[in-house]
Amino acid sequence: MPIGMVFGCATGSVVGLFLPISFLFTTSLGAGIGYLFGYFAYEMYSRKDAVFNK
DSSP: HHHHHHHHHHHHHHHHHHSSHHHHHHHHHHEEEEEEEHHHHHHHHHHHHHHHHH
16 A cells, blocks of 8 residues: 555656646645555455455
8 A cells, every 4th residue: 555655646746747736736646546546456455365265
C-alpha cells in the first residue's frame, strides 16, 4: 500500500504540473488513488494465497 501511495503521489505531481488544478489537490488525490489500488492488490494477493493453502 505505501508503494502505491508513493507512485500515486508522483503521478499526481506530474499531472499537477501540466493541468490548471491545484498542485496540492492532485498530489493528495494521487496518493489516495494509489492507496486504494494498493488495498485492492493486497486483498487480491491475500485471497489468492488463502486459496492455495487449503
